[in-house]
Amino acid sequence: MFKVIIDIFEVIIIDNNVLSPCQFNLIQLIQKMKSLISKLLFLLCSCVFAQVNKPIGINLSFVNDYSTELVFTDAFKQSRFWISANADNSGPWSTGIDIPLNNKGFPIQIPYDNGVDAPQKVRTLLLWDIGNAVPTGQYRLLVEGTGQVELKFGASGVYNCPIDTYVNVSGSVSIEIINSDINDPISDIKFIYPNYSQNFQQKTFTDEFLTFLDDFQVIRYMNWVQTNNSNVETWNQRAKYDYFTQAQDAGVAWEYIIELANLSQKNLWINIPHKADDNYIQQLAIMFQNQLNPNLKIYLEYSNEVWNGIFSQHYEAAQLASALGYTGTDWERAWKYTAKRSADVFSVFQSVFSDDSRLVKVIPSQAANSWLSNQLITFFNDPIYNPTQVSADALAIAPYFAGNVANEIVADGVVDTITIEEIVDRMEASLSDAYQYITSSKQVSDSHSLDLISYEGGQHLVGTGGNVNINDLTQKLILANHHPDLEDVYCQYLDFWYNTVGELFAHYSSHRIYSKWGSWGVKETMDDITNPKYLALQHCVFDDNILNTSNFEQPSESFVFPNPNSGTFYLNLDKNLEEFEIYNIWGQPIKPQISKISKGYYEVTVKEKGVIFCVINFKVIKVIVR
Helix, strand or coil: CHHHHHHHHHHHHHCHHHCCHHHHHHHHHHHHCHHHHHHHHHHHHHHHHCCCCCCEEEECCCCCCCCCCCCECEHHHHCCCCEEEECCCCCCCCCCCCCCECCCCCECCECECCCCCCCEEEEEEECCCCHHHCCCEEEEEEEEEEEEEEEEECCCEEEEEEEEEEEEECCCEEEEEEEECCCCCCCEEEEECHHHCCCCCCCCECHHHHHHHCCCCEEECCCCCCCCCCCCCCHHHCCCCCCCCCCECCECCHHHHHHHHHHHCCEEEEEECCCCCHHHHHHHHHHHHHHCCCCCCEEEEECCCCCCCCCHHHHHHHHHHHHCCCCCCHHHHHHHHHHHHHHHHHHHHHHHCCCHHHEEEEEECCCCCHHHHHHHHHHHHCCCCCCCCCCCCEEEECCCECCCHHHHHHHCCCCCCCCHHHHHHHHHHCHHHHHHHHHHHHHHHHHCCCEEEECCCCECCCCCHHHHHCHHHHHHHHHHCCCCHHHHHHHHHHHHHHHHCCCCEEEECCECCCECCECCCCECCCCCCCCHHHHHHHHHCHHHHCCCHHHCCCCCCCCEECCCCCCEEEEECCCCCCCCEEECCCCCEECCEEEEEECCEEEEECCCCCCEEEEECCCCEEEEEC
16 A cells, blocks of 8 residues: 555656646645645554564663763763862862852852861762773863863873863773862863764764664653652752753753653653652643654653652652541552552643643552552542543553572572572573563453553562672672573563563663672673673564565665665665655654765665665655665
8 A cells, every 4th residue: 555655656746747737736735735745654654664563662771970871972961960179189088068059060169168178179070980881082171161170090181271172081080170260160061972072062962872772662761860769849950951960869851851852763751750749740741742752652650669668759658648638558658649649640741732642641560569550550540549530541560580589599508509500590480470470460451451561671680688798699690691591581581571461661771780789781881782681682572673674665776775774875866856854664754964976866874773764855755675
């Protein structure tokens, strides 16, 4: 059907010399209806060609100075908050003295003298303690304002500011402000990665980070907004877009989250801080309605794991429930408040959004407790907690596996003797528990006519309590997370999810160095591409979401070549293009780099891989296969 439509448009639009008067009127009508026709074509395109058989999401790691996930082209955006120290280098590494800051978080004056303590300077840390994950080479240092900065550790030198220069970096870096003029204080610092020194103003995010996101359909931003234990209550307390670092107590600014979503064209999953007031929710909904690409969906979740007693939101939700007159134990009140506040969030967003079908309203629960899932949904459906009777769309769980394996190794007294292969075998044996969680949760979601999705998932191989401090155990758990046999275990796990549930699975998490606190990252660093967990995603999920184009007729090489291609292709036409647009198979626009080589001959570069593109311009309509 799609090919027939393409052929019709080719005849009508390309060959203007054979148009009858009737056809000529038709082409004028089509041109006037460009937007509508484009959307229709893309809808048809996605119906025929969309091959997301296994919808997959990813939880992004925290944005901080010791993260191996290098998000921004400006490394300074992931710097640590200022550390105060004596200006004469005496005393401790950190004096803990508060330094007056401007709205962007820069000191008003350095050295700072409060009249009581020694004069103070400030320092911050970048790329800290991440070993070989530090990109080495020539960084571009830009500082605005009058003063001096000093670089230490993996870089060195004292620089008079303002300055725009290059600095050689070999490892983790400290940047100190040792002098800042009160009449013209240092007001901006940028520290640009080697590959982006000339184009960082056009590139907020690194290509490496964006490429990693290519294979996922949904990005969960729970860690980006520091959801757990959040103290954010009002809209004014949200993370600031123009602050010197995005490693803020309130997390990354929502503006960056929207910018990344629009650029990557990935649906996004957001978590609302548990103490956020009604105005916060209203303003956030308005921001997303006004700024987010209308083709993207938003998964809406109130906080994160309010049922879980390890987080402050559990107890604070119970207190907030008491203030509303809700009764029961702490955990019962926390459940009721989760239901109530989820309904509030859904209702506000639904009232703001002109197309509420873009919203996926999520009820979060505990994978190992299907009774709790049923209880939460029952509370949510109760008019006491949901007076507007807004509906939900999905029940979300985190069906981790191997959660008890580490502690069982200790209990069995085999820490010293167990092999890495035996640990992986135990992980595989634990899959049956995860399968039971999934099956029971599916029964609950089905009974309430909700989709079952995963907000987190993957291996959970970590000791608890005192076991986290058993170094030999930690080292073996880390090695197990790198063992090749784990790829097959992961594939079994993922296959069960997709065969049983078939809905979105959001892995936890993206890039993170493994430690005694867990081996959460699907990769440890951006370059850890042979990690068995990442290979499992590639071979058992990503590959099933790439279209096999063997059954489709390829466009003529006189028009586009090479085809398929790896990101760059050439258009060979008889005439210059009057207009050129590229959309992916979801109908979402892609911003290509287009270079005109000669008349009718163009080089086109795009980032997205392994999908079909529709090239639309009403002089040429074709399907491009990469």
